[in-house]
Amino acid sequence: MHSPVVSTAGALSAPPAALSPLHRFLIQCHAQFRDNNEGAVADYIPQLKKADTRHFGICLATIDGHVYEVGDSAVPFTIQSISKAFVFALAIELLGPERVESVIGVEPSGDAFNSIRLRADNRPYNPMVNSGAIACSGLIHRAKGAEAFEYIRAALGRFAGRDLAVDEAVFASERETGDRNRAIAYLLRNYDVIQGDVAAVLDVYFRQCSVLVTARDLSVMAATLANNGINPVTGEQVMKPYTVARTLSVMTSSGMYDYAGEWIYRVGLPAKSGVGGGIVAALPAQLGLGTFSPPLDSHGNSVRGLQVCETISTHFGLHMLSRSGDVRTAIIADYDIGGITSRRNRQSRELEILDRYHEDVRIIELVGALPFATIDYVSRRIAEKHTPLLIIDFRRVASITVAGGLLLADSLRQLTDGTTTALLSGIDKGSQVDDIIAPLIADLPGVRSYSLLDQAIEWAEDQVIYRYGGYVTRKDDAHLREQALLAGLSDAELADLAALGVARRFKTGERIVHAGEIASSLFFLQSGMVSVKLPSGVRLASLDQGMEFGEMALLDEERTADVWADTDVTCLELPLDEFNRFRTEHPPIGERIARNLASILAKRLILANAKIDLLSAY
Numbered sequence: 001m002h003s004p005v006v007s008t009a010g011a012l013s014a015p016p017a018a019l020s021p022l023h024r025f026l027i028q029c030h031a032q033f034r035d036n037n038e039g040a041v042a043d044y045i046p047q048l049k050k051a052d053t054r055h056f057g058i059c060l061a062t063i064d065g066h067v068y069e070v071g072d073s074a075v076p077f078t079i080q081s082i083s084k085a086f087v088f089a090l091a092i093e094l095l096g097p098e099r100v101e102s103v104i105g106v107e108p109s110g111d112a113f114n115s116i117r118l119r120a121d122n123r124p125y126n127p128m129v130n131s132g133a134i135a136c137s138g139l140i141h142r143a144k145g146a147e148a149f150e151y152i153r154a155a156l157g158r159f160a161g162r163d164l165a166v167d168e169a170v171f172a173s174e175r176e177t178g179d180r181n182r183a184i185a186y187l188l189r190n191y192d193v194i195q196g197d198v199a200a201v202l203d204v205y206f207r208q209c210s211v212l213v214t215a216r217d218l219s220v221m222a223a224t225l226a227n228n229g230i231n232p233v234t235g236e237q238v239m240k241p242y243t244v245a246r247t248l249s250v251m252t253s254s255g256m257y258d259y260a261g262e263w264i265y266r267v268g269l270p271a272k273s274g275v276g277g278g279i280v281a282a283l284p285a286q287l288g289l290g291t292f293s294p295p296l297d298s299h300g301n302s303v304r305g306l307q308v309c310e311t312i313s314t315h316f317g318l319h320m321l322s323r324s325g326d327v328r329t330a331i332i333a334d335y336d337i338g339g340i341t342s343r344r345n346r347q348s349r350e351l352e353i354l355d356r357y358h359e360d361v362r363i364i365e366l367v368g369a370l371p372f373a374t375i376d377y378v379s380r381r382i383a384e385k386h387t388p389l390l391i392i393d394f395r396r397v398a399s400i401t402v403a404g405g406l407l408l409a410d411s412l413r414q415l416t417d418g419t420t421t422a423l424l425s426g427i428d429k430g431s432q433v434d435d436i437i438a439p440l441i442a443d444l445p446g447v448r449s450y451s452l453l454d455q456a457i458e459w460a461e462d463q464v465i466y467r468y469g470g471y472v473t474r475k476d477d478a479h480l481r482e483q484a485l486l487a488g489l490s491d492a493e494l495a496d497l498a499a500l501g502v503a504r505r506f507k508t509g510e511r512i513v514h515a516g517e518i519a520s521s522l523f524f525l526q527s528g529m530v531s532v533k534l535p536s537g538v539r540l541a542s543l544d545q546g547m548e549f550g551e552m553a554l555l556d557e558e559r560t561a562d563v564w565a566d567t568d569v570t571c572l573e574l575p576l577d578e579f580n581r582f583r584t585e586h587p588p589i590g591e592r593i594a595r596n597l598a599s600i601l602a603k604r605l606i607l608a609n610a611k612i613d614l615l616s617a618y
Contacts, residue, residue, distance in 0.1 A: 025315070026058050026070045029308050034071070039295030039303035042275040047173035051077070051277065051294035056304055057215035059290045060312075061223035065232040069216055076212040077292055078170045080274030081113060081133070081300075083156065083208045085255065086221065088127035089239050089247040090155045091136045094143055097246065103139065103193045104132045106250050113257045113300060116184055122191040128254040128272065131184045137205040138185075138194030149207045156208075159224050160217040161233040171210035178206060213278065218290025222282040225270070248282060252320075259299040267310050268319030279305035283318055285369070327377040332396065333365040334381065342458035344542035346465075347482070353470045354461055361460045362387040363453075367396040372403035379411040388420060388467075389460040393453045395426025400436050409440035416446025421463070424449045425456040454539070480572070482546035483524050484600055488592050497582060501572040506565040512549075513563035519553030521575050528569035532561050542566065554597060 019027070034056050042048040057072035091100045109115060109125035119125055124132035141148040157164045185202055188194045194201055213221075224231045225248055229239035239247075251270035256263040263271060269289070271281035277294035279302050289312065293304035313319055338358035346354065362385065366378065382390065400408070412422050424441070427434050427449065441447045450456040464470075480486055480494045489497070501524070506512050512523070515535050525547050532540045532549060540561055543549055549563050553576050583590030 020068075022060070023068045023070070025312075026060060026068055029311055030056065030058055030070045032311075033304045033307045036304055036307065037295070039297050041277075041294045042296060042300070045170065045173050045177055045275075047167070047170040048078075048276065048294075053295050055277070055292060055294060057290075057292040058308055059215040059219035061216075061219040061232065061288045061290075063223055063227040063232050063286060063288075067216060067219060067233070071215075072292060073215040073290075075292065076167075076214055077278060077294070078167050078209060078274075078276040079156070079211045079213045079278065080209045080276040081128070081130075082213075082218065082272045082274040082276075082278050082280050083152075083211060084128050084133040084136070085247055085251050085272040085280070086156055086159055087133065087136050087140070087152055087208055088250065089243050090152060091127075091139050092243045092246060093239055094151075095139055097242075100127075100136070100139060104135050106253070108254045108260055109258075116180070116187060118187065118191070123193060124188070126250055126254040128250060129257070130181055131188060134181065134185050134201065134205050135188055135193050137208065138188070138196075138201045141201045141204050142195055149204045152204065152208050153211060155238075156211055156213075156221075158231065158234075158236060158238045159221040160213065161220050161231050161236075162217070164217070165212050166207055167210045167212050171207050174206040174209060175203065178202065181205070209274075215278070215290040215292040218278055218280040218292070219288045220290075222280045222288025222290060224288065226282040226284050226286060226288050228285075248284065251282075256301060257299050259297075259301055263306075267306075267313045268321055269309065269313060270320070271309070273301040273305070275300050277302050277305070279309060281309055283320060286318070327374045330366055330368055330370060330374045330378060331364060331381060332367040333363070335363055336387070337361045337363070337457065337461065340457075342454050342461055342542075343539055344458045344461070345544065345547050346461070347544060347546050350461075350465050350470050353465050353468045357464050357468060360387060360464050360467075361389045361391065361457070363391045363393065363457070365393040365396065365453075369398050370400040370404045370408075372401060372407060375400070375404035375407045375411075379407060382411060382415065386418075386420065389423065389463060390415065390420055391423045391425060391453070391456045391460060393425045393456070394433055395453060397426070397433055399432050402436060405436040405440050408437065409444070412441060412447055413444055416444055420446065422447045423456040423460060425451070425453040427451075458542070479526075479546075480524060483548050485522075485548045485551055485593060485596050486524075487596050489589060493586070493589055497574070497579075498572060500578040500582060501574040504571050504573045506569040506571075508565055508567050510565045510569075511562055512565060512569070512571075513559055513561070515559050515562045517559050519550065519557055519559050519576065521573050522548060522550040522553050522579065523563075524548050524572045524574065526570045526572060528565065528567040528571075530569060531564050531566050533564060534561055551597060551600070554593075 041051045041053060055072045055075050057075060058070040059073045060068045103123060104127050105119055105123050105125050107125050109129055113129050115129060118131060124135050126132050127136050140152060144151045153164060181202060185194065185198045189198055220231065220233055224238055225244050228241045229244045230237050248270040251272050252264060254260050255270065255272040269281040269283050271279060273279045275296060277292050277296070279291045281289040289309060291302060291305035291308050293302045295303050297303050336359045337354060341354065364382070416422055424447065427437060450459065480498055486494060512530060525543055525545050527545050529542060529544050530549060531542045534540065552560065583593060
């Protein structure tokens with residue numbers, strides 16, 4: 001769904017209140033510069049002289065696929081030299097960087113885009129000037145032959161997210177008046193930079209320059225570069241990250257011809273312009289910008305386009321070398337399990353062990369994007385304090401760079417060579433974070449992965465309890481006196497209560513309690529383990545022998561969660577009507593049970609509040 005569009009006259013097709021602040025700012029830019037009549041349309045190609053100087057479009061695409069359009073954003077025009085950046089990327093992708101770099105340099109020329117001058121080694125200075133672009137087209141033509149242009153057109157379409165047509169009239173006009181480019185091409189063939197039929201290579205070059213695009217197309221193409229080669233609208237991986245990085249590098253140094261130095265000084269975005277009136281600019285990991293306005297300055301760049309780009313960059317501080325950020329904000333929480341437990345309910349003896357040795361488990365929760373410097377900070381924080389069990393939670397992490405992943409893997413490798421076990425949680429399978437981290441930690445035996453933080457905490461708790469003898473004296477069957485709900489009752493009272501119940505057995509994986517059913521009984525777990533889960537599958541708690549479940553039946557007539565047998569289970573099921581009758585006949589017992597239930601619920605609330613307080617402290 002497109003954003004509301006503003007015409008050249010500035011009339012809105014949606015109420016201003018419905019527009020975002022960024023969209024309103026783009027509208028203001030359009031209104032500010034649309035009456036600037038400086039510059040002139042390109043006249044060395046006859047068809048370009050016919051351009052309407054009033055056309056003016058601005059489009060910005062974010063890397064999550066949202067597109068803001070203002071003015072003549074849907075008016076088609078020929079891509080011209082903007083194609084050079086994307087064809088260079090295509091050549092690298094097709095032939096590899098070594099082959100491309102062997103015939104084309106990457107240094108700024110300081111000359112006009114159509115200069116015939118080559119480097120001292122007779123190679124073009126870079127792929128953003130005509131000589132370098134013709135060399136790129138020649139490389140692709142040599143690899144693809146007669147299919148070369150269709151190969152290029154399809155690639156440009158993948159960047160734009162739609163099929164792109166060709167302006168045949170502009171193509172014919174370029175071919176008819178392209179003698180200077182012919183001179184360049186023959187010079188390149190003379191030095192073996194291009195090979196084969198020069199006319200065929202030039203036809204590919206002239207056609208790629210004649211591909212029709214809009215300002216919207218340019219913004220999506222730029223956003224694809226900003227998004228590490230993934231088209232944010234279609235989701236397609238158009239180019240590899242390596243290719244994108246090299247393309248943006250050359251755009252930074254040479255994309256705006258002999259104005260490149262001034263551009264990077266004032267605007268600070270990798271960009272490419274074309275004599276058709278377009279400018280494409282990309283801010284890595286943030287946005288892509290496309291503008292269209294035919295009048296050009298003396299360097300061949302769109303006058304209004306330059307003003308828009310500089311205004312947006314200056315106003316929002318988008319210069320790529322004007323970065324700020326505090327690596328310390330990546331750690332949202334750093335704590336041990338003192339007062340914080342997993343959703344597995346523990347017996348008193350186990351809770352005593354966890355309370356005594358809570359510092360054995362350290363949990364670090366990360367947030368945001370994790371580049372190299374941030375992971376360096378995290379690694380140093382990890383090294384400050386040794387713990388036998390370290391949990392690093394990634395559920396709030398949006399992305400991690402390759403450099404950050406390598407640094408993290410090295411840190412974990414060093415950490416787990418000693419006496420520490422590392423547990424990584426919250427990394428979704430197939431996510432960008434998983435794609436980076438999983439291969440790097442695959443050979444680390446001291447690293448474990450869990451989908452949920454709670455699962456990692458539970459495993460760590462088990463290790464602490466086991467290490468300090470918590471499971472050594474464990475009984476096979478739990479007596480009712482161990483049930484927290486029945487604490488304080490005498491053996492005789494417990495025996496009378498047990499006589500009212502029915503012994504039940506459940507197999508592993510069997511559902512014991514169904515959410516939504518009438519609550520007619522409660523259960524005392526004598527052996528095995530069960531999990532309390534919402535119908536969605538989210539675990540609320542795991543219970544071990546000596547614990548009760550279904551106790552909320554004392555407060556609510558309907559079951560609110562399912563209970564599943566994690567292992568083979570034996571329990572005593574006590575019908576609720578019998579239990580209530582027993583409490584009525586023995587008021588002191590009923591009062592004791594009510595107090596126990598209140599204590600159980602209070603402890604759960606305290607644990608929940610402790611986690612909330614912990615997170616709010618960061």
